[in-house]
Amino acid sequence: MGEFDLIARIRERCTSRRDVLLGIGDDAALLQVPPCQALCVSMDTLIAGVHFPYETAASDVGWKALAVNLSDLAAMGAKPLWATLALSLPTPDERWLEGFLDGFFELAEREGVALVGGDTTRGPMSITVTIHGAVLPEHALRRDAARVGDVIAVSGTLGDAAAGLRALQQSSAAHQRPELRVRLDRPTPRLALARHLAGRAHAAIDVSDGLLADLGHVLVASRVGASLQLDALPTSQAMRQSVPDAVERHSLQCEGGDDYELLFTLSEAEWLSLQPEAERQGWQVTAIGRVEAATGLRLSLAGHPVDPPTRTGWDHFGAAS
């Protein structure tokens, strides 16, 4: 299978959108951005052994490559439209490619994303996706827009992906739970919730580096501080069973990345009016803290202050930051 066969294989799996004037097959794609909306662009690379375990199924790699990018659009409150894909493979492995495309297009079709271009090369395995979406600029959820008094909330549950990865790394059958592994391999970008929050919430970020690191990014950008209740962190049943020790659990929840949940801040009034909508839609949302004027982050457990863990965030060059 040569490069052109590979492109043909990808191309025949593509579904289009009406705003794609020209898709795969020319020097560049031509796309129609909705009038008055800002184009929203993000780009993420996945490398085997760094961003996913080597033994990850090809279809999960395909899903995750798109999911982590969609999660960035969710964090802006944007609607996803188009993706481009740069795929580098050591050998053009047909079976792996078909699996990869299965996972990629399963998520693309679910979220209405059209693949409009990219590049395929021979090289060490690496997958880079650039995602494009649209949002009214005044509704975008920026990191620098948190306000003193805001409720800090998160979607879903925290720490599952980190617990799933730890169980895998320890090869500890006792701690492995499929519910955790699926959170690691097939993260769910919170797009519907994000679209609802656009124009309603103030700031947002997706939890990819770890809760404390990502909250830190928001606080620094917004020049505010926060208090956080560790006992308020939403925790799955599988996580409680896999990690019975509360200290360990909190550490995984605060520092583990890869949850791809949405962390957002909004006024008390918006928080209250979110509740019935969240119930209707089946969105799990949990208040975990408050934005405060004093800079820095204050953690508490059962009403008592506790120290933050020393290592915060996931640095892909391995240095603590």
Added chain:
Amino acid sequence: MGEFDLIARIRERCTSRRDVLLGIGDDAALLQVPPCQALCVSMDTLIAGVHFPYETAASDVGWKALAVNLSDLAAMGAKPLWATLALSLPTPDERWLEGFLDGFFELAEREGVALVGGDTTRGPMSITVTIHGAVLPEHALRRDAARVGDVIAVSGTLGDAAAGLRALQQSSAAHQRPELRVRLDRPTPRLALARHLAGRAHAAIDVSDGLLADLGHVLVASRVGASLQLDALPTSQAMRQSVPDAVERHSLQCEGGDDYELLFTLSEAEWLSLQPEAERQGWQVTAIGRVEAATGLRLSLAGHPVDPPTRTGWDHFGAAS
């Protein structure tokens, strides 16, 4: 140097544009596409040893990573606006990074491109750029728009990059010419010419896979054929000196990739009216053939038909196509 330092280093080199509502530093960039214009998107990966020789200077790698993408925009007649950069490095080498950024931003500033986002990861060296531009959709230079009777023309000279690479691979000092090497390492995207051709020429493509392969893409997409005069191919003085044999020279010019010249088709009338403008602007443009109704490609030399070379085009998976 950790990932966040690396991002900071890149960020401080960025210049912005007024249409960048939000650049590096959030989950995604927010960008304002010019009204009524189509967004034009392309993505290209460079891998050491595949797309550039291992010993290429870091600044040349930075230049080329952006240049090959800008060349795709040129091939659509689009005006470049923004880029995102995914950089994977085995170790965060500060000196290499600064060199890379020197070359990248030298070209970005020359063409008014703002770097608005991306990703940095630890892994085998690989550089992926996604480029964004804008063009009136009805003016875009598509591959499928060549018309019977069109003049086939190219910018610049052909085969220089291939001759430069061959001399390097053969370690043949006699054949090495800095003028050829610079064409390999620092290709010039023909953006000004392309902007002039938008709405005037019919079809265009950039010569990256090789002249015959790329012309083939246009002919197949447009469902036409062509005749090509090998003795009309524009040839640099350095190329003539480095490759004195005409047959070898034609082979390099027909099959070598990496020239990043513009190949375009346009009516006889537009071709004639291009001449004085090209002279004013200092653009070298050369007519090399004609679009014809009969499919397939007919080559001639000194008025006599000749066979096309057997291997056409550059396949990054190494299979002849």
